[in-house]
Amino acid sequence: MNTLQIKVKRIDDKFSDIPLPVYATEDSSGLDVRAALDEPFTLKKGEISMLPTNLSVEIPKGYEIQVRPRSGLAAKHGVGVLNSPGTIDADYRGEIKVILFNFGKEDFIINRGERIAQLVFSKVYKADFIESDNLIETERGAGGFGHTGSS
Numbered sequence: 001m002n003t004l005q006i007k008v009k010r011i012d013d014k015f016s017d018i019p020l021p022v023y024a025t026e027d028s029s030g031l032d033v034r035a036a037l038d039e040p041f042t043l044k045k046g047e048i049s050m051l052p053t054n055l056s057v058e059i060p061k062g063y064e065i066q067v068r069p070r071s072g073l074a075a076k077h078g079v080g081v082l083n084s085p086g087t088i089d090a091d092y093r094g095e096i097k098v099i100l101f102n103f104g105k106e107d108f109i110i111n112r113g114e115r116i117a118q119l120v121f122s123k124v125y126k127a128d129f130i131e132s133d134n135l136i137e138t139e140r141g142a143g144g145f146g147h148t149g150s151s
Helices: 071-077
Strands: 007-010 031-034 041-043 048-052 055-058 063-068 079-081 086-088 097-102 108-110 115-123
Touching: 041 048, 071 079, 097 115
Parallel strands: none
Antiparallel strands: 007 055, 031 115, 041 108, 048 097, 063 086, 063 115, 079 097
16 A cells, blocks of 8 residues: 655644544544634534644645544434544645534534544546547446436
């Protein structure tokens, strides 16, 4: 398995106690990223908030980071990443922030250093669109949402 070397910068030293993103297990595909908060933050039910991580990274050309929800937060509390997956492009050098939404029925408290999302590295492929009047026909054709039925 290939390993990318990623430069990471902490933006403010007052959050130096918060661990850098890590894989929870050997075969995890996402690194857990944590909230950089001075005090507990309440994400009210039905609310959207952008949480800081205090991290900026140098992503190699040809890659992106996808910001994805943590399944435990989603299943237990109804908290997810609103623009899932969020995309961090290779040329972005600002702070990584996570857009969380509380889909749950109760307010959710997020504490300093709590794991709030996963970061997944992905290869990026560029495409050139070539306009054409003819596309290769398929069995499915133009069948869209739900075209195969519900069972």
